[in-house]
Amino acid sequence: MSDRSNRRGIVAGAVFALTLVCLPAVWAQGRGQRGAPSPTANLPFDAHDLTGIWRFSGPLAPPNVPPMTPAGKARFDANIPGLGGPEGKNKPLGNDPMMFCDPLGYPRVLTFGAYPMEMVQLPGRIVQFFDFFYVHRTIWMDGRKLPEDPEPTWYGYAIGHWDGDTLVVESNGYNGRAWFANGGYPYSEEAKLVERYKRADHDTISITMTLTDPAIYTKPWEIGPATLRWAPKEVMREDVCAPSDEKKYLEEIREPAGRKPGQ
Amino acid sequence: MKSTFAKFVIAAAGLLGLSAPVFGHHGSRISYDLTKTVTLTGTVTEFQWQNPHVYIKFDVTDKDGKVTNWGAETYSPVVMTRDGWGRRTLKTGDKVTITVWPSKIGTPLGFLAKVVHPDGHVTDLSGGPGPE
Numbered sequence A: 001m002s003d004r005s006n007r008r009g010i011v012a013g014a015v016f017a018l019t020l021v022c023l024p025a026v027w028a029q030g031r032g033q034r035g036a037p038s039p040t041a042n043l044p045f046d047a048h049d050l051t052g053i054w055r056f057s058g059p060l061a062p063p064n065v066p067p068m069t070p071a072g073k074a075r076f077d078a079n080i081p082g083l084g085g086p087e088g089k090n091k092p093l094g095n096d097p098m099m100f101c102d103p104l105g106y107p108r109v110l111t112f113g114a115y116p117m118e119m120v121q122l123p124g125r126i127v128q129f130f131d132f133f134y135v136h137r138t139i140w141m142d143g144r145k146l147p148e149d150p151e152p153t154w155y156g157y158a159i160g161h162w163d164g165d166t167l168v169v170e171s172n173g174y175n176g177r178a179w180f181a182n183g184g185y186p187y188s189e190e191a192k193l194v195e196r197y198k199r200a201d202h203d204t205i206s207i208t209m210t211l212t213d214p215a216i217y218t219k220p221w222e223i224g225p226a227t228l229r230w231a232p233k234e235v236m237r238e239d240v241c242a243p244s245d246e247k248k249y250l251e252e253i254r255e256p257a258g259r260k261p262g263q
Numbered sequence B: 001m002k003s004t005f006a007k008f009v010i011a012a013a014g015l016l017g018l019s020a021p022v023f024g025h026h027g028s029r030i031s032y033d034l035t036k037t038v039t040l041t042g043t044v045t046e047f048q049w050q051n052p053h054v055y056i057k058f059d060v061t062d063k064d065g066k067v068t069n070w071g072a073e074t075y076s077p078v079v080m081t082r083d084g085w086g087r088r089t090l091k092t093g094d095k096v097t098i099t100v101w102p103s104k105i106g107t108p109l110g111f112l113a114k115v116v117h118p119d120g121h122v123t124d125l126s127g128g129p130g131p132e
Helices: A003-029 A070-078 A243-258 B004-015 B077-081
Strands: A052-057 A117-122 A125-130 A135-140 A157-163 A166-172 A179-181 A192-201 A204-212 A221-230 B038-048 B055-061 B067-073 B095-102 B109-116 B122-124
Touching: A243 B038, A243 B055, A243 B067, A243 B109, B038 B067, B055 B095, B067 B095
Parallel strands: A135 A157, B067 B109
Antiparallel strands: A052 A117, A052 A221, A117 A125, A125 A135, A157 A166, A166 A192, A192 A204, A204 A221, B038 B055, B038 B095, B055 B067, B095 B109, B109 B122
């Protein structure tokens, strides 16, 4: 490889890294939010109470992707992101299931920081409401076990418990039809996800995840830490994906902007 | 007012040839040339307040009298609500001046960077979507 193409590769890599690392944070923070310390960060809080409206901030396509199995690689190669992903993999349009209003699945739905997530703690369960796609997920806190042979669903089956001040959420039962993450990263019905939520201060929850999915990845995928930022000015709105609206937008905007007729 | 950090990131992204709308999503942003903008004055023919992205269709008449119908897409209604937009923000017949990052393949479509509304006020999205 020539110096020039090397350099181009480095610059492209830097751009990509910068985009992944910084921009979602800016998005999540919004204008004028970052820079000054939050006046509420030092308020007292209950480490076991995650109730509130939060916005995710973290890499959209998580780094540290483990090597994939041949089957995993084949699925990854077939997934073409249209909104940004691994360098060289983007194409206008692509085949992101989001573009057809297929469910986003968990945890991908969490990672769109433009849209808030509300956590509500109830006796025996925690409910997460997602503004994006207007869906929810239940985390069972009543001591039950994960099902051994769950009926696979887009959002899986989740149980949680407190380990000290960390909420540990284990989930399985994913149908593997969604993308695990932006960028076209797949997961399968074998996937098991462990999430750890820890309230770092009044305004911040730190999240790490471990995805174990031997059908797709040759070793567990350690993700994070990402952040949930308290969003007191937010309200939960309705961001639905309506197939008829999506079709109109596809025909009038996305398709003609991205592809010449006949191509 | 943008924070210093946001300015830095946007400036850095700009220097690296990656100016906004880096936040665009739903499979459209990579269709647009983010290195240049086009500014057009015209008349709104349709204001589509819908998911996944709000868009404006508008007629632009060139110096020879030829009319081209342009389209400018922006963020989702939920995100644009934070900028104070709603279903009545624009309507058919409104005179507007619109700046877009244009389609890479030259179709009369773009991603919205700025709108000068009929009353003269401006929505500037060149640094990404608006406040919390």
